[in-house]
Amino acid sequence: MARSILVVDDEESILQSVEGILSDEGLEVVWAMSGSEALERIEESIPDLVLLDIWMPGLDGIETLVKIKEHCPTLQVIMMSGHGNIETAVKATRLGAYDFIEKPLSLEKLLLAVNNALDYNRLEEEISLLRETQRGRYRITGESKAITQLKEQIRIVAPTNAWVLISGENGTGKELVAHTIHRLSKRSRKPMVEVNCAAIPEELIESELFGHEKGAFTGASTMRKGKFDLAHEGTLFLDEIGDMSLKAQSKTLRILQEQKFERVGGSKTISVDVRVIAATNKDLEAEIEKGRFREDLYFRLNVIPMRVPPLRERREDIPELIGEFIRDFAGAMNTEPKEISPEALAVLRQYEWPGNVRELKNLVERLMIMTQETVIEAKDVPPPYNNRSRAGAEEVPEAIQAGTLKEARSAFEKAYIESKLRECNWNISQTAEAIGIERSNLHRKIKAYGLDDGRFKDE
CATH class of the missing domain: 3.40.50.2300 (Response regulator)
Structure with a gap:
């Protein structure tokens, strides 16, 4: 046209x-x-x-x-x-x-x-x-209480210039949170520059962060801008900040405080305006006690702390996450999306997911490729994802082998309640709502079956 x-x-x-x-x-x-x-x-x-x-x-x-x-x-x-x-x-x-x-x-x-x-x-x-494409790519999926609270935090903090420290286990989506904050900020039209702190050798940290002038060292044939320079007026994302060496931490702290630096081999002072978002899978307070992380750097970064919950704390989001991954992989492979049966979903909701959302995404890709039928059934889910808990595996046969109907009902009820508690991450209120009984009644049953071992949450 x-x-x-x-x-x-x-x-x-x-x-x-x-x-x-x-x-x-x-x-x-x-x-x-x-x-x-x-x-x-x-x-x-x-x-x-x-x-x-x-x-x-x-x-x-x-x-x-x-x-x-x-x-x-x-x-x-x-x-x-x-x-x-x-x-x-x-x-x-x-x-x-x-x-x-x-x-x-x-x-x-x-x-x-x-x-x-x-x-x-x-x-x-x-x-x-x-x-628009990036907005879809960096969408935070889920409506669980934990994710809803995280989204609200992001909504409040993103438009400001406040620095953010994101914590969470590997595979929870810390990078996704950082990109979302940048996209919703007033700096979104400027670049977000990522630095993998764990991947930079200590001897190259200055050149990587601050850049270098031509001839600054052997091999420096041209002037090169550093990460701070490239992120001017935008956002600098320091990923895995807990893995940065103490020497690098010291150099980084200085520029974070002053927002000024000199390139390696240069004498000109360069001023920058960057918003810093850092992420770590480590307990930085414990790292400080062990002498592996600078306390002053921690306090400089930890203006707004955000915690990304592990998948086991947001199991109710698993069906929505699986649906999204299936659609994404189907589009990438140019095939029709598969369905997943309720039985397969129930199996996946009971797994602990030590690798979190990343592990779930990898499994969905495997199931999309290896499942020949249009519906993914429980039998298609490979070990260890479909292994029932030891307690459940032992107690269901106990119910079958019980001498009386009353004993069988009790054995089954115990196994059922423990299974549901696992699905709800041992949250009594959520479990009571899920199985349709009063919370006080559930408390009594937990006590009667000897399940009360201090793992429970009650919100």
Whole structure:
């Protein structure tokens, strides 16, 4: 479809001349002979670009530009003037004009300005599409209480510039949380630069973080910007901060405090503005006690602490996570999504998931590839995911072998309650709601069956 351009000028000869030039380039041209008429045209159909004369009777070009930007802030406007001066051009640019060209219009300059503006539009559209794709990629899935609380924390903290320290086990999605915070922040149009602190050798930490000048050391054939420099006005994500060496911690603390540094081999002081998000799978307070992590760095990073819950604390999210992974893998493999049976879901909800969401995602990919049928059944789930707990495996046969019906019912009830408690991560309130009895009644049964061993939560 041809790109449309709205040309606004009070001289009909100019309009006809510009229309002829642009039409020859395959562009669709719409006229307007006043600022008010231009706003009406934009109200009817938003063009891809506006060529706007400054000096017009009534609503002049500058006033029209302001109104256009109020209603369509992303619409690009090129200003035209036969009485141009630097002051007018600067004012128009500050108000959001993309470019400024003088009359009489030069064919070459006009086409160059128009093509540049349209290319910029295409780039903006591609970036917008990429952001939408990234938004889906970094979506936090789940409606459990733990995840709902985490999402609310992110919603409150993201628009601020506060530094965040994310903790959680491996595979819980700490990187996902960091990307979500950045995407919802005021810095989202600037880069988020990631640093894997565990992967940087101690001798290269300065060059990696601060960059180096040409000739700073053997092999430094060109100047190279560091991570802090690249993250200017954006977000710096320090992943696995707990694995950073003490020497690197010391150097990092200095720049975090001052937001100033010098490249390796350089003498110029560079100031940066970065928001820092750090993540760790370690207990940093315990690391401090052992002398492996600097206390001052911990307090500098730990402005807003966030904990990403392990999967075993949010089992109710497992069906939604599996559904999302199935759709993603089906799209990637260009196949129809498979279904998963309630029995298979029940098996997966009882597993402890030491590898958390990452482990679940890997299993779903395996099941999508290896299961030949359209429905994934419990029998398709491989060990150790389908192994029943020892308690459940022993007590169900006990129920079958019981001497009386009353004894069988008691044995089965004990196994059933313990199984449900495991599914609900030993939370009494959630378990009582899940099995449809009063919490006080469940308490009595737990005590009667000797299940009360201090593992329980009651919220």
